[in-house]
Amino acid sequence: RKEVEQDPGPFNVPEGATVAFNCTYSNSASQSFFWYRQDCRKEPKLLMSVYSSGNEDGRFTAQLNRASQYISLLIRDSKLSDSATYLCVVNGNDMRFGAGTRLTVKP
Amino acid sequence: NAGVTQTPKFRILKIGQSMTLQCAQDMNHNYMYWYRQDPGMGLKLIYYSVGAGITDKGEVPNGYNVSRSTTEDFPLRLELAAPSQTSVYFCASRQGFEKLFFGSGTQLSVL
Numbered sequence: 001r002k003e004v005e006q007d008p009g010p011f012n013v014p015e016g017a018t019v020a021f022n023c024t025y026s027n028s029a030s031q032s033f034f035w036y037r038q039d040c041r042k043e044p045k046l047l048m049s050v051y052s053s054g055n056e057d058g059r060f061t062a063q064l065n066r067a068s069q070y071i072s073l074l075i076r077d078s079k080l081s082d083s084a085t086y087l088c089v090v091n092g093n094d095m096r097f098g099a100g101t102r103l104t105v106k107p
Numbered sequence: 108n109a110g111v112t113q114t115p116k117f118r119i120l121k122i123g124q125s126m127t128l129q130c131a132q133d134m135n136h137n138y139m140y141w142y143r144q145d146p147g148m149g150l151k152l153i154y155y156s157v158g159a160g161i162t163d164k165g166e167v168p169n170g171y172n173v174s175r176s177t178t179e180d181f182p183l184r185l186e187l188a189a190p191s192q193t194s195v196y197f198c199a200s201r202q203g204f205e206k207l208f209f210g211s212g213t214q215l216s217v218l
Contacts, residue, residue, distance in 0.1 A: 006149075032204040041144065041195055043209035087149060091204060093157055094165060095140060099149035 003027060004090050006098030014106055017078045021101045023088030024070045032091040033064055035073045037084045038100065044087055047073075078105045109133050113198050113210030120188040120217045128183040128213050130198030136208070138201045139181040141165075141173065143194040150197065156181055188217045 006023045013019050025033075033050035048055065050062040050071050061074040071088055085100040114129045132139065137158045142150040152165030156175040170192060172184040181200075185192060198210040 034206060036207075041146075041212075043197055043211055044150070044207075045209075046206045049206065089207070093138070094152055094155050094163070095138075095199070095201070095207060096152060096166075097142070097150040 004088060004096045004098040006088055006101050008099055008101060010102040010104060012104045012106060013078055015078055015080060017105075018074065018076045019078060019103060020075075021073045021086055021088075021103075022070055023072070023090075023098050024068075025090040025096075026069070027090065027092055028066075028069060030090045030092055033071045034089040034091070035060075035062055035071075036087040036089060036097075038087055039084050044097075047086070075103075078103075080105050080107065111198055111200055111208050111210040113196075113213055115213060116211065117214045118216070120185075120215065122188060122190065122217060124188050125184070125186050126188065128185075128196055128198070128215075130181045130183065130210060131179050132181075132200040132208070133179065134200065134202070134208065135178060136200035136202045137178070138203075139175065140199045140201075140207070141171070141181070141183045142197045142199065143167065143192075144197065145194050153183065153196075185215075190217050193217045 035047040036044035037047045038044040054063040059076045063072045087100045088098040111132045140155045141153040151167045154173040156162045196213045199207040
């Protein structure tokens with residue numbers, strides 16, 4: 001089993017749709033969790049950290065389920081500019097990335 | 108305000124050549140990482156370091172070497188370049204369990 005697994009997609013959604021991504025991890029000792037966004041193979045940029053209590057930043061909501069060892073990202077009211085690859089990152093000392101989920105938002 | 112600096116941005120190597128990808132950070136971060144990203148794939152961890160003098164293998168270390176003689180620098184060495192090492196390489200750093208700061212990447216082609 002891979003340490004971090006993501007549904008690779010692609011997800012193709014219309015503008016205004018709500019879309020959710022999940023990411024499972026195998027190391028129960030993992031201590032911090034993040035969602036990154038990557039455009040056209042440029043360097044990934046932090047979208048948001050993921051906290052145990054769940055957290056929200058505008059249209060984006062991240063949640064952590066330690067018992068089931070997964071994190072999720074919910075995007076509401078999708079915009080064309082949300083089209084990108086979304087990467088989950090799970091942290092021990094190393095920082096393991098999921099394979100990424102490709103999202104395309106269409107008019 | 109440099110953050111993480113990677114050089115070179117692009118490089119073409121012949122099979123069997125050697126080269127070093129440079130990575131430097133000016134944020135006094137203790138953790139540093141090297142990733143590679145193949146087309147259509149996610150980032151795979153090559154090597155990482157939790158501080159000066161300490162390095163550890165990641166998921167795909169074969170064909171690479173690293174050193175961490177200072178806090179600032181974390182060079183990645185390819186000794187005998189192979190076509191399978193054609194990829195985009197990203198260096199990153201962080202402090203504690205905070206977010207990663209990335210360099211802008213090195214596009215490497217081995218022909």
